[in-house]
Amino acid sequence: MKTVPARWEATILICRKCSRKLGGGFGKNGRKSLAKALRARGLGGKGRKAGVGIVEVGCLDICPKNGVVAMNAANPGAWLVVPKGADIDAVAERLGLDGERKASRKP
DSSP, X not given: OOOOOOOOSOEEEEEHHHHXXXXXXXXXXXXXXXXXXXXXXXXXXXXXXXXXXEEEESOOSOOOTTEEEEEETTOTTXXXXXXXXXXXXXXXXXXXXXXXXXXXXXX
16 A cells, blocks of 8 residues: 645535535635635645545435535534525635645645
8 A cells, every 4th residue: 555645724515415406605706616626725835735625425315495514524424504695704714624724734
């Protein structure tokens, strides 16, 4: 087996089905999905080189109306139901993202 390094400081899981059903609702014009809006917040990089891993997963079986389910994998006991149009900075704070990514570190 081989180990592949990643620079993620946190892993955020977002329900893909909720995002698809909502059809956007976040960001400046309300047209981005929650995952894209969080990535655009400036957490830097793509894939394993990003500061934070934002992963869309299959249905989490909560299915809120006009909302998306998200969670920080470091705190699996607290799932967050994010209503359409919620402030992305507030969502990031509730998910435990401080927004100030440490300088790029070599694994």
